[in-house]
Amino acid sequence: MLITSHILLVSALLLPQGKGPDQVKQLKSLSDRLILSIEKKGTKGVREAAQYICALIHSPRHYSMEDGPLMRRPLAVLLRGRGPSGLFGSEENLQEKLETTRWVLEALKLLETEPLVQKETRQALLRAGGKKALRSPWDPQKLSSLEGKDSMSRLLKAVATYELLKQKTPELKPKTRPFLPFQQKALDWLLGQQKQGMWFIPIGKNKRVPDPGTTSLCLAALASKPAAERSEREKKVLDQGVAFLLKSQRPDGSFSTELPNYVTCAAVLALSSIPTKEAQKAIQKAKEFILSIQNVERNGYRPSDRDYGSIGYGGDRRGDVSNTQMAIEALRLAGLSPKDEAIEKALIFLRRSQNLGGPGSWKTTRKTEDGRKVPVVAGNDGGAAYYPGVSSAGYDDNSDGTQSPRSYGSMTYALLKCYVLAGLPKDDLRLRSALAWCSKNFTLDVNPGSKPSLGEKTKYQGLYYYYLTLARALSLAGIDKIAGQDWRAQLRAKLKSLQKKEGYWVNDRNGRWWEGSPTLCTAYALLALAQ
Template identity: 30%
Template sequence: MGVNWEASMKIREFVMAVVAGVSMGVALPTSWGVEPSARLSAAERQRADAMIAKAIAYLRTKQDPASGGWSVPAQGPAYPAITGLVVRGMMMQPGVTQDDAHVAMGVKFMLNYQQADGGIYDKVLPGYNTSMCVTALSGVNTPQAKDAVKKGVEFLKSLQFGEGAISREGMGESPKVVGRNDPFYGGWGYGRHGRPDLSNSAWAIDALHAAGVEPTDEAFKRALVFLQRTQMVEDVGDTKINDMAYAKGSKQGGFIYATSVNKDRVGVGQSQAGEVAESLSGPKGTVAHVVLKNGDDGKPRTLKKGEIENRLKATLEKSARFEVGGAEMQVVLGPSSDGESASEFDVRSSIEDAKQLQRIVGSTFREDVESEKSIRVSEVTAWRGESRLRAYGSMTYSGFKSYLYANLAKDDPRVTEALRWIGENYTVRENPGMGTDGLYYYYVVMAKALDAWGSATVSTP
């Protein structure tokens, strides 16, 4: 279709960084010894304002003068969501209003893509594009924008999996009517995998919140069911939070990506961050962290969990020199897009000798790693654990923010568990659980979530 999606994503990430910069003063961990009232100093605020002004000036130069949009491919389809991100980011900065010539052109561009069904999109990703545009247009005080927001909200409600879902012929993202017991219930999806996910759901909830939809609305009530099923904590005391099998026994508190991998693998959960070993028990042992090298195509190699397990078993069976009779091992996947394979993983073992595990793992994956340094072994006080889907940064802030927009009380167990995870994993150096993947996305949802929380500090261990 001639879409330069890579260039579009670069603009999207840059805009997200701008939005993060104007969203709030940075929330600091209390362990740093910062007073709760502290935010940016006058000097820091001045530097931030200068950075934001420079970024906005840059964005002005990237606007398509013919259409008024940003990152508009010549061949189509257009992604009005990117224009919504730019307009929203610019208008968050004091002094930039709807009367700004560039903003006005961007608003007109979005309005031109409103369809008869109320959505704001061009052929693809109707939910995502509409969510971003509704959020942006909610800050524009004109009759045309208000009417577009009203129609956009109704369209988004119709895309939510639940009793009120509307299936539209020819729309790949079309949801289906499902009951509360269905893992899809209450969520929104991009459409590519035939199931809802937390990312798209959180953007839709952002749009409903920005448009002034009351938290008592049925759309919010349905969304809470989906949100709880993506939060990795089974219960808190007598309060049941996640009723899905993949969360049984989990005490993480953070969020994963989806309740299902796709339309065929339903109810098994999905985390882009892979797995984590919880409920650690047993005697002391060792853990080997393995990072696979890149393939001939320059992309990281991946191995399926079953293959990793089988190869380790074969190594022990074929090599008599490894005198580790009765040794047990557990494989825990690292970041994974499909929940089945990964380019890095942990091998947890009952073997107490770190050098012995290094030899075993090194012998098994010698051809798959760059060097011995790609396998790091450490001793642990309890090696055995339950392998569960791993909560991670960007999704946890998305879920936490969505809870606040749904008007849950600050002492609600769902909120406090998410906040506990945030405190335990607080960092601005990476997207916890994902490294630098999705970093700007992480910054945006982090800033928006902590701004919604309203405190200048986060409690850390």
């Protein structure tokens, strides 16, 4: 009888194996039992007290300070654990002490209490551990994989798994679709441009070097062909390319010193389809790099700064919607929760880049070609500019003497994609407004939105990037028809008509943003067709 009871107890504490609603229900019950168990025993030490507070707040019952002693007891343990250096915990090892302090800061932030202690703790972490030490320890993807058998590890795992299951986010991998003959023709051409799984870019007059960014996009295009249909040659090139990418990763997690965000995000896109431990490990390192370059507090940014929450090309460069959308997709592919603070802060920047007046919009000034300073305010069409107050599609003059940056296709679909990946509900004004712009301006003939006075050529800038971003955004949003039209069928027909007889695509009308490269345009086109 005693042995049977023990087996039942152990079984009850393991993670539920049900699916869907059943697993959610089981996780709620398990969380309740584990919280009751911890309440009886009490928390052990500062880190466990902080972890307990975080788990309580994230739990299905969403406990708060209103729950009285349930929160007051671990909070008292936590606050008593502060040392002379401003760090928390009794650990001798600095890294362990930093980890404990990160949990303390997270708990205080979630409780929205002790603002002075939060500020001093943040400063202590920065002094002792640098910018990386400010990263939140609440990562549902990691916590859901905890293997500890103690009650706290099981509680963290249960709550994190519950949180992941409850996230209403899209399936990140596109459905497998038929790989048509004209796509195979393009892939054959693309394979003819590589050597041992590497694609090259020109440097100087006669030199070509392997490029991780181009290689990543081409590998992702190759991986878009259903695995069961790949030839032995295609499999070999994919394996060689992945090996090249893994060797190209730098100690900080990036894949290049040139355009590090773009290249690293492209590498994550390619590696995300490779089910190996090495690829997944590289993706996690890349995730940490992308997070490290976000324009947030640890990099000196304040919420009042225009670029707050954004990601740019890398380093100190200003953020933009294009880089930010690539970063958000890469972070989500790497398992980051849409509720993570990095995503929530990015939403602030994205809202500022949207032509949607009201709270969260952005005002600035710009200098015109004749040297005048003109006030710039958000428009109201729901689309997106390149970054707050700045548009590559020109500006509209308003009757009150202000100007508004014009919304254009590629950035508006990028904005829509971000909103979907961030888990915004369909009735959210930001998402609805972006989708309304896309529906009103749907076309595959040009990248819509540019001011007519900028000339015919401007309509075609970034055309193939536009095709990919449109397809990815609508696919993630689960939209099969826009403006009453089957966009997939139209995109297939359009790209088939634009394909060169050799099999590749190239932007003949405007080579800006590297679209004079047949390799890049062909990769974009194949990725768009896969959505």
